Structures are given as C-alpha cells and as structure tokens.
Amino acid sequence: MLVNLSGLKSVGLEHFLIIGAILFSLGIYAVVTRKNAIMVLMGIELILNSANINFIAFSKYSTADLSGHLAAIFVIILAAAEAAIAIAIVLNIYKNFLTINIDEIDNLKR
Amino acid sequence: MEERFIIELTQSLKNFLPEVSLTVTLSLVILLDLIFGRRFKNIGAFVSLAGLVVTLFFTIKQYGGSYQIFRGMFVVDPYSTFFKFVFLLSAFVIVIFSLQSYELRETSARRRIGEYYFFILSLTLGAFLMAGSVNLIMMYLSLELVSISSYILAGYIKESERSSEASMKYVIYGALSSGLMIYGISLVYGLTGELNIYAINASFLSSGYSPIVLMISLVLILAGFGYKISAVPFHYWTPDVYEGAPITVTAFLSVSSKAAGFAMLVRFLKASFIDRTITLGIEGAWAVIQGLPLTEIVAVLSALTMTVGNIIAIWQNNLKRMLAYSSIAHAGYILMGVVVMQNLGISAMLIYFLAYLFMNLGAFYCVMLVAEKTGSEDIEVYKGLGYRAPFLSIVFTIFLVSLTGIPPTFGFIGKLYLFSALINAKVIWLAVVGVLNSVVSLYYYIRVVRNMFLGDPESGKEPINFSPAHIVVMLILVIPTLLFGVYFTPIVNFAQISVAMFGLR
DSSP states (O other), rough: OOOOGGGGGGHHHHHHHHHHHHHHHHHHHHHHHHOOOHHHHHHHHHHHHHHHHHHHHHHHHSSSSSSHHHHHHHHHHHHHHHHHHHHHHHHHHHHHHSOBBBTTTTOOOO | OOOHHHHHHHHHHHHTTHHHHHHHHHHHHHHHHHHTTOOOOOOOHHHHHHHHHHHHHHHHTTTTTOETTTTTTTEHHHHHHHHHHHHHHHHHHHHHHHOHHHHHHHHHHHHHGGHHHHHHHHHHHHHHHHHBBBBHHHHHHHHHHHHHHHHHHHHHTTHHHHHHHHHHHHHHHHHHHHHHEEEHHHHHHHHHHHBBBBHHHHHHHHHHHHHHHHHHHHHHHHHHHHHHHHHGGGGGHHHHHHHHHHHHHHHHHHIIIIHHHHHHHHHHHHHHHHHTTTTOOSSTTTTTTTTTOHHHHHHHHHHHHHHHHHHHTTTBHEEEEEEEHHHHHHHHHHHHHHTBBBBBHHHHHHHHHHHHHHHHHHHHHHHHHHHHHSSOBGGGGTHHHHOOOHHHHHHHHHHHHHHHOTTTTTHHHHHHHHHHHHHHHHHHHHHHHHHHHHHHHHHHHHHHHHHHHHSSTTTOOOOOOOOOOHHHHHHHHHHHHHHHSSSHHHHHHHHHHTTOOOOOO
C-alpha cells in the first residue's frame, strides 16, 4: 500500500518548535497543578523532552553539525538518572508518610 | 589524525589530574568500604581525607596556567583553580565534621556511611567540573552531578521524616529548574547554532540575535543558576532543605554548591554576553552586548535576594532555618559583585567566598555541637549558654559577628571590598540597600548572642564540656576568621590575580 508523504515536505522547523513549546507548557501545567509527586515528576519529564525536540529540530534545520543530537542523547540519559533518584526518594517518602500527596508532606515549619 | 587525537587526549588528561584523582578517590572509598567497612567504620572518611590532600597537591601544581582541554569542553585557569581551592577546603572540613556528627553516628545512616563519603566526593567532583566547563551541555551535566548528589545527601537519614521531606522538596524544585534551564539552553542553541560559550559570544557579535528570544532564554537559564545559588524567586527550597537535611550536609550545600553555582554563573555571563569590540576605558570592565539589560536584571535579583533573606530570617527561631535565610541573604551580597561587571567585582566576590567558607562552616559547626549536647536547634536552648559553654559561645559570637560584617573579622573585609567595588562602579542605590540589609542582619545575629550571654541560665543546668577534637576544629575555623580580618593583604592579592579567565581580559 502506498502512502502519500508529499505533505511532509512542508513540515519545517516551526512545527517542531511549536510542538516543543506545547510540551513545555503542558509540563509546567502538570508541575503546577498536580498534587501527586509522581505526576509532578512526569511533568518534569515532559519539560526535558520538549528541550530534546528543540535540540534535534535545530540540529536538523539550522545548523550543520550533530551537537544538537548529542545534547539530546545526554539529556535523555540524565532524565533517566534523575527519574531513578526521584522515584527512590518518593518511595522513601511513602514509607515515612504513607502518602505521596505533596501538599500533605509539609512538616517543616513555614 | 588518530595520532593527533591521542596526543591531544594525553595532553588534556595531564591537565585534568585534580578531577582524575577525585574520581579515583571516590571509587576507592566505595571499594574499600565494601571490603573493610565492617571492621573499620571510618575508613571512608580517612580515604576521602587522603584523596582530598592528593587532589589539593595537583590543584596547587595546576595554579597559574590558562588553557582549554578536551577540545574546548573544559578550561583550566586561575579563576576555576581558585574555586577548586574553596571546594577542597570545604569538603575537607565537612568530612571532619561528619566524623564527629551525632546524626550520622546514631541513626541508620551509620550502616551506609561509606556511601555518604562517596556522595560528598562526587558533589565535589561536580563542583570542580562546574567551575571549569565552557560548553553549555557540559555545564548542564556537571550542574546535575552536583544536584543529584545533593538530593541523595539531603535525604540521607532515611527514617527521619524531616530528612526525607527535605530531599523530596529538593528533588522537585531542582528538577523543575534544571528543566527550565535546559529549555533555555536549547533556545540559545537554536539562536546561535553553538554550544561552546566562546563560540556563542562570537555568533552574537558577528551575526546578530533576536533580543526577545535571547531575553526569554536568558531568564530560563537564570532559573537554573538561581536555584543553585538560591537567589530569590527560586529560593523556596532553601529553608526547608537546610532545616531538614543532616547538618553536615546543610553546611556543605551552603558553601560548595553555592560557590559552584556562582563560579559557573559568572563565567557564563562574562564569556557569552560580553562585547569585546567596546572598550570602556576602565581597566577590567566588560561591556554587555546591546539590547540586553543584564546589569539591571542581576542588580534587581541581588537586591531582592538579600532583602527577602534578611527580613524573613528575623522571624526564625530554629537556628538552622535562620542560617538558611542568612545564606540566601549572603547570596544577595555576593551577587553585588556580579552587578559591577568588572574584574574588581569578581575579585571582591572571590574574597567574600573565602570569608563565607570559614564563617558559615564555623556557625554551622557550633549549631551542630549545641544540637548534639542539648538535642535542639531552637534559639531557646541558647539561653545562658555563655555560662554553660563559654568557649563555644565566644567562638560562635565571632562567627556571627563576621557574618554580620563587623571588624576585625574576615566577613568585614569581604563586605568592604564588595561595597567599594559597587561604589567604584557608581551603583550607589544597591550599595545603600546592601548597607541597610547589613543593619537588619545585625538584629537577628545579635539576638542569638544576647540569648547566650544575657539570657538567664536556667537552674540545674550543668556546664557543657567539649572534647579536645571539637575545640581543635573550632580553632581551625575561628583563627582564619580573625587573622584574615586583620592581615588580609595576601588574600586580596591572591583573589586579584585569580580573576583571570581563559581567553578573557
């Protein structure tokens, strides 16, 4: 079966940047509104991935070298490391507080 | 081609010896702790101390040179070497604190103490890399190395609710601001097509830029830096983390992590946003590229940071929390040196960091000792402490006086140079704000001193005794605080030659 891909030719840098910006905004929205710590961490992953989309789009469309791709790979590795640490910390929070609602974990004095 | 690459690599590794020796040390710490950890509890600490001494040796040998290594990823220059001394000194002192810390001795952390030193060293390694990196991705990765180590350290006492809450708040705020930062970096990359900060600068100057996009990305990147140095709109994590984390970790974060953030911030601002084609006529002054109100942004950040830090500190009754707000205020003072946009301001900043190292670590050490003996960090337990523990009270008073910036202490010299740099650059309004803030800070520092000496000692409280080891550590920290307050010329000279950054006037 043949698929008509000619429409893809008009996809440019702007489209990727807009997707990146939308992902970034959704990430911020999740961090600000969610009460569950895991959901907040997922929002942060969205922000990191929006930066990755930007890096790769810029690398493809506006510069000749591969440094943007490399940057994206490093950010992916780092996101994995950060997620591992953060989830370990959230697990420890659950052991101590029996909840992961970040509004309820507020024993330190304001 | 391949041969040249190998020659370059060996050349780079030769200039990378301090970092290599730190890496070897941290591997040894974890390995030796695994093998001998059961029999010798403190083996991690002693291996760390030895490794730090070796690293210090390599760092001293490196001082003075100025070159870039690993194909422009990393530079070695007097500026980064100066900061490496600060990181090494604070790591050394913190390992000694940790050996004496009751929190680490009497909780479940004592079973994982080897890993604790591992993370202290990896934080130091990250700070080393932060001081020298000149590539945005390298900067981001080293910042994350520091951050991830400090998330774990903040929550090191697993069963403590306070400690785990601190680490969770830290990881959420930290991950968010580093996410904002990497998004900003991606925009700068799109704007210039480069990741090396010198190449970014060249691209700004040769092919122009869109001021609005640059402004947005700069603000996003500043979010990452602001979180690391706890500048005001990004400071929310600081009091909770500093209060909840083990006190040795709090002291370490307040010095090393903050100094690393400043080292990287100043290099980033100076290398990327300087316009080399303009000469200002003043020796060591840098002009900011057109259309970017960088001076104003940093000045407002600085004024906000010190005012908010000092004013909230007045209401605090927990000493650890009070010192957290005071460290926010000190970040504001140090930012005054950046506002100047001259080498004079940077050298004042370096002097202040040395002063801050001794007095802040000293203040945290005194709080740690009192908390160990009385079981509390509340200001109430300091009532009458001057009669129960005269030596500690006098030493603590010296640290607090130095933090306020009253002569004849090192803190005064630091503040003096900061203010004179500001007045030299004619930013009078900020100098006035700074002086007013120092007055406010006097109130809450002296409140502790008043409680110690003028508060009534409650009856039935016997004197508190300290072991000789405690007294030696206090002396090691208090002697420089007083000595450099009087005999400061060598420090000032050292700081003035250390402002030289690779490739920049």
